[in-house]
Amino acid sequence: TNVGNAPSSGGCCSDSFTVYSSSNTEGEVIDLTSIISPLFPDAVDSYSYPTHTFDIVEQEDGSAHAYLMVQYENADINALADAIVVLDIDTLEVVPTADGAKYFSFYESENAGTTSTTKSDTIFRIQHYESSMSDKEEWHGNGITAFTTTDGTPILAITHRSLNECVLLKNPYELTSEEGGGRIAQRFGRPGYYNANGISNVQHNFGGISGDSSWNGVHNAWYSVTADGTETMTIYVNSDGSDSSHVYNFDLNLVDEDDFGASITDSVFDTEWRSVALPWLAGSQGGARPIGPQKDGSRVYVVGSGSANKGVLVISEDGESVTCGDG
Numbered sequence: 001t002n003v004g005n006a007p008s009s010g011g012c013c014s015d016s017f018t019v020y021s022s023s024n025t026e027g028e029v030i031d032l033t034s035i036i037s038p039l040f041p042d043a044v045d046s047y048s049y050p051t052h053t054f055d056i057v058e059q060e061d062g063s064a065h066a067y068l069m070v071q072y073e074n075a076d077i078n079a080l081a082d083a084i085v086v087l088d089i090d091t092l093e094v095v096p097t098a099d100g101a102k103y104f105s106f107y108e109s110e111n112a113g114t115t116s117t118t119k120s121d122t123i124f125r126i127q128h129y130e131s132s133m134s135d136k137e138e139w140h141g142n143g144i145t146a147f148t149t150t151d152g153t154p155i156l157a158i159t160h161r162s163l164n165e166c167v168l169l170k171n172p173y174e175l176t177s178e179e180g181g182g183r184i185a186q187r188f189g190r191p192g193y194y195n196a197n198g199i200s201n202v203q204h205n206f207g208g209i210s211g212d213s214s215w216n217g218v219h220n221a222w223y224s225v226t227a228d229g230t231e232t233m234t235i236y237v238n239s240d241g242s243d244s245s246h247v248y249n250f251d252l253n254l255v256d257e258d259d260f261g262a263s264i265t266d267s268v269f270d271t272e273w274r275s276v277a278l279p280w281l282a283g284s285q286g287g288a289r290p291i292g293p294q295k296d297g298s299r300v301y302v303v304g305s306g307s308a309n310k311g312v313l314v315i316s317e318d319g320e321s322v323t324c325g326d327g
Contacts, residue, residue: 001014001015001016001017001018001029002014002015002016003015003016003029005033006033006049007047007049012049012051012052012071012080013049013050013051013071014032014049014050014051015031015032015033015049015050016029016030016031016032016033017029017030017032017050017054017066018030019089030092032049032050032068033049035087035092035094036048036049036050036068036070036085039085039094039102039103040072040083040103042075043072043073043074044073044074044075045073047071047072047073047080048070048071048072048073049070049071049072050068050069050070050085051069051070051071051141051142052069052141052142052143052144053069053142053143053144054066054067054068054069054144055067055144055145055146056089057146057147063088063089063090064088064089064090065086065087065088065089065095065173066086066087066089067084067086067144067145067146067156067173068084068085068086068087068144069082069084069141069142069143069144069158070082070083070084070085070103071083071137071140071141072105074105074107074108076107076130077107077115077128077129077130077131077138078130078131078132078133078134078136079128079130079131079136079137079138080135080136080137080138081105081106081107081108081128081138082105082106082107082138082139082140082141082158082160083103083104083105083106083108084103084104084144084156084158084172084173085102085103086173095173097172097173097181098172098173098174098175098176098177098179098181099172099176099177099181104172104173104182106126106128106141107126107128107138109172109182110177111125111169111172111177111180111181111182111183111184112125112126112169112182112183112184113125113126113127113128114126114127114128115127115128115129115130117129117194117195117196119193119202120262120263120264120265122193122204123187123204123264123265123266123268123269124183124184124257124264124268125184126139126160126163126167126184126191127191127193127194129194129196129197129198130198131198132197132198137162138162139160139161139162139163139191140160140161140162140163141158141159141160141161142158142159142160142161142219142220143157143158143159143166143218143219143220143221143222143235143287144156144157144158144159144221145157145221145222145223146171146173147223149231149252149254150225150229150231153170153185153254154170154171154173154174154175155168155169155170155171155185155223155254156168156169156170156171156172156173157169157221157223157233158221159218159219159220159221159235160189160191160218161217161218161219161238161284162217163189163191163192163218164189164190164191164192164203164214164215164216164217164218164237165187165188165189165190165191165204165206165215165218166187166188166189166218166221166233166235166250167184167186167187168184168185168186168187168233168252168254169182169183169184169185170182170183170185180256183256183257184257185254185255185256186252186253186254186255186269186271187204187206187207187269188206188207188209188233188235188248188250188269188271188273189204189206189207189209189215189218189235189237190203190204190205190206190209190214190215190240191203191204191206192204203215204266205266206266206269207250207269207270207271207273208267208269208270208271208273209273211241213240213241213242214241215237215239215240215241216238216239217237217238217239217283217284218235218236218237218238219235219236219238219284219285219286219287219306220234220235220236220286220287220288220289221233221235222234222235222287222288222289222290224289224290224294226293226294226295227293227294227295228295230251230294231251231252232249232250232251232252232290232294233249233250233252234247234248234249234288234289234290234301235247235248235249235250235288236248236286236287236288236303236304236306237275238281238282238283238284238286238306239281239283240275242277243281244277244278244279244280244281245277245278245280245281245282245286245306245308246275246276246277246278247275247276247278247288247301247303247315248273248274248275249273249274249275249290249299249301250271250272250273250274251271251272251273252271253269253270253271253272255268255269274299274317276301276315276316276317276319277319278303278305278313278315279310279313279321280305280308280310281308282305282306282307282308283307284306284307285304285306285307286303286304286305286306286307286308287303287304287306288301288302288303288304289301289302291314297317298316298317299316299317300314300315300316300317301314301315301316302314302324303315310323311323311324312324
């Protein structure tokens, strides 16, 4: 929620959220600004705010942790960088990463970020560059979810609106850097590859996506397991170069950078995937998740239309749909 103490442009920002319980149905409003701002003392103009979404993860001791997507202005790259802050809902204390850091920044992390302009360096790391523009976003993080795979690997998954992808990292709040925390295990989408001047004429192709059309906008990150045990992620693609927004669902195929040589290519993240065209084109926002057993050929998704303002849609893999409400 933004009650007026945070910026309100470009999908950002929030200054509070409300916690509801069985004993407090009216909810308790939590001031997030006073919690987040002290974590980023070097943020330009004190710009550091929660943005878009959060994920509540129950812990083994019964407590609940909120994974917050945060945007802060980083002087090194002259841009609004993405970070994760985790908050204990019961105590309202900031939960440190496994390395003891107050937050996890995709730019600042040696495991997750790079400023290299060598293309192969931008496969297992998210590329950043020093922007010549004011308020440039790198990269408008929005969707976020934390989960543990069926083989016990803790994963943090996020989506970038401006980098057109979903990124799965080994969760830095569960694993130290030496244990692989913050290392990218899978990417899916069409992020740009930039030169030193911030110009991109080429997009990566992570996931083995067919065609060479450019993507423009990705939201939502949803983990699920099918009836046969296949682990998948579902994302909402605002534009994949066609005249419709799409739901994309892809199989987890986690890999380790150390298993590949220096001549790596985008194909390291190839996986099985499927997509469904939606009856609209939404330039921003949107979300989707699968429902039911998710059997091949009969998958069903519930979809929020985003800025298309078409309400909620239930759509099958073959394109049959039912609208559940107006915009």
